Amino acid sequence: MxxxxxxxxxxxxxxxxxxxxxxxxxxxxxxxxxxxxxxxxxxxxxxxxxxxxxxxxxxxxxxxxxxxxxxxxxxxxxxxxxxxxxxxxxxxxxxxxxxxxxxxxxxxxxxxxxxxxxxxxxxxxxxxxxxxxxxxxxxxxxxxxITPGTFELISEIISLGSKKLNIEIEKPELIFKESQGDYWLTQSICRAICIRYNVDKTKNDLIMVNWENTEIKKAVVSNLYHNYDSAVKEFCRGRRFRSTNDPYYKLLRAVSEQTESNVDLNEIANARPDIRGSINNVKDHRLKVLLEQKESCSRLFYYDSDTKNFAIEDPALFFYIKNLDWEALRQRCGFREGIKDFEWDIAISFAGENRAFASFITDQLKELDISVFYDRNYEDNYLGGLWSENFLNIFQNKSRLVVVILDEHHKSKVWPTFERDCFRSRISEGEVIPVFLDKTIFPGIPTDLVSIHFNFSGDVDAQRDKIIDDVVLRIAGKLDQC
Missing domain, CATH: 3.40.50.300 (P-loop containing nucleotide triphosphate hydrolases)
Structure with a gap:
């Protein structure tokens, strides 16, 4: 049952x-x-x-x-x-x-x-x-x-059900291994075994049921496909699909490799340097918003953004993702192969005089499920460290693209000049999006580089819609192509 x-x-x-x-x-x-x-x-x-x-x-x-x-x-x-x-x-x-x-x-x-x-x-x-x-x-x-069942308890469940049906299911130790002591999964695996071997009622004569593990696991996953596939894809694709926007996919795949369905995302990020960027990309803000906005996902996944505790509360779902063909899922989701891991989609560089402009762009990109490195949002993360070292790493390696808001202030100030030096080598790779607010010329940024030119009045509220149309959506469009 x-x-x-x-x-x-x-x-x-x-x-x-x-x-x-x-x-x-x-x-x-x-x-x-x-x-x-x-x-x-x-x-x-x-x-x-x-x-x-x-x-x-x-x-x-x-x-x-x-x-x-x-x-x-x-x-x-x-x-x-x-x-x-x-x-x-x-x-x-x-x-x-x-x-x-x-x-x-x-x-x-x-x-x-x-x-x-x-x-x-x-x-x-x-x-x-x-x-x-x-x-x-x-x-x-x-x-x-209440801890997972011991082998003795799981064996007792199998024995009680088998006695009622007048059968004997062989290899109870393998059922225990697959279910990890989970009572519901034990019942589900036994049910799949019975269906596969035509045990649908109590038998007149005792029947020995010798089952094949791979076959039964596929049967259980197949039975669960229509229950979970749609929601799992919804989760993996995030709030706004991009073929390179796969941090949710990487997160869920990492969770599927854990022994328990209740995990600490900080611990996973520290243990998995290969996907650390993706986990950090979503754990502070994006994952919480995803679950708030997608009801199909919130019913299956739980996340506490304060403790960074992520949980799959349905044991059937956890079994499903543990035995899923993840490469096939990646293709169904539409993600490209070999996507590089980044902690942020965008790192934004600006002079202090344009902070309101940069902050508005950051907020609007976040609404589009785009992660942005904006200095004030991450100051606490880098307490005790050197901004120069951290910024060098962020602008060179940890961001998919750099957005730089250029004007006379950016050219004349020491810190913005340092930031330009950090990402200068990426300009020729097409990984820097210049947003010119005036006609200031910058060494190292070709005058014929395709850029965004915006006539900013200094009042964000007055130009809100125009900033979204002419700047924010163009940046998002570039990300869609990366």
Whole structure:
């Protein structure tokens, strides 16, 4: 069975009794954490059914819009009801803090029998997150981590299902290896095996099922294709498709190579210098905006831009991307081969007198899903370092193109002159886009170089639409061709 609570194949995790005791204890706040697919929600449903056989509490989740007001209204005056909040990590910061504060207050009271019972469910480390929000809450709540199944537990699931069908599925150790102890995937793999070998009901005589791994993995991925392919492509192509705009693709492919579906993007960036630029390109801003604007992606992927925690909460999706033909996906997405890794699409050079102009261009390019190095946005990243060394690397190596806003100020000032020296060698390669605001001539920039000429009045607001049409969209158009 691959949906709902398993009727015949549920197995209790090793810490089930400890969890049951804490859930049964009146008023004591309980946190259940663990990676996707470890059976957190199923385990809680089974425990609640055991404790409340006549009226199982409703599981509340921020995924359901009608549940949000209920969750946000939970307070000391909610009575002694039991509130089970699933997907806790998906709540906004204020609601998380409110529930954490409430948990602390309840835990400290002597008369907890009259207060609400909180059961909070989420992915890895929500217990740690709660402690950060309210540091002295740790000793007063029950924190339980549901871990992936051991080989013994997974074997028990397979055995229970096999007994019901009067079959014996061989190589349970291989199912365990492929599922990584994930209960849902174990069920899915067994289902695919049964379908492939025509086991659709209980057999009269015992049947030995000897299955082939590659064949079954392909079957599972094929079954999941229509569920996930469209959203995976949407994610990989970003908010605005360009054949060279593949950092989301590289990010997701890197996640598919991890052992867990909940990852720290800073750690991946540090561990993978070959794609570090792409990860850094999207982790601060672009990824968050992508998930905000593409509902099909936000349903499947979770990202906390503060902690840089990226998670695939659906174990089936994680299995799907782990066994995906990534080269075939790259071609379906329309990305070119051998795309060089850059931390920024654009690095912008300007004199201080034109900061408002440069800032507006930066903001508009970001709206087009284009990453821009604009000094003030990254000052904290380079504290303690030398601007000269960092700028040399950024303008020479870390940006796909350089946009330089040229006028008499850029020519006469020391720092903009240094920046021109940094990217001068790229001019002949067609990787520098000059934006002339006056007729100043610059050594090293040919007068017949195809450039943008813009008559800037000094008032960005007054020329907003013209800047977008004549400057921003032309820069974006050049990127489309790179």
């Amino acid at each position: 691959t949906e709902g609570v398993p009727k015949f194949t549920f197995v209790k995790p090793p810490n089930y009794t400890a969890l049951l005791v804490d859930i049964r204890r009146a008023g004591k706040p309980v946190v259940i954490e663990g990676q996707s697919g470890t059976g957190k929600t199923t385990t809680i449903k089974m425990a609640l059914a055991e404790i409340f056989p006549d009226a199982v509490p409703t599981l509340l989740t921020p995924r359901e819009p009608t549940h949000l007001p209920i969750i946000q209204a939970i307070g000391l005056n909610s009575g002694n009801k039991t509130f089970v909040v699933d997907d806790f990590h998906r709540l906004d910061k204020d609601t998380k803090e409110s529930l954490a504060d409430l948990a602390k207050v309840i835990a400290e009271r002597d008369n907890r029998e009259t207060l609400p019972k909180l059961i909070l469910i989420g992915i890895n480390n929500i217990g740690a997150d709660l402690i950060k929000l309210v540091p002295d809450v740790a000793k007063r709540i029950g924190i339980h981590r």
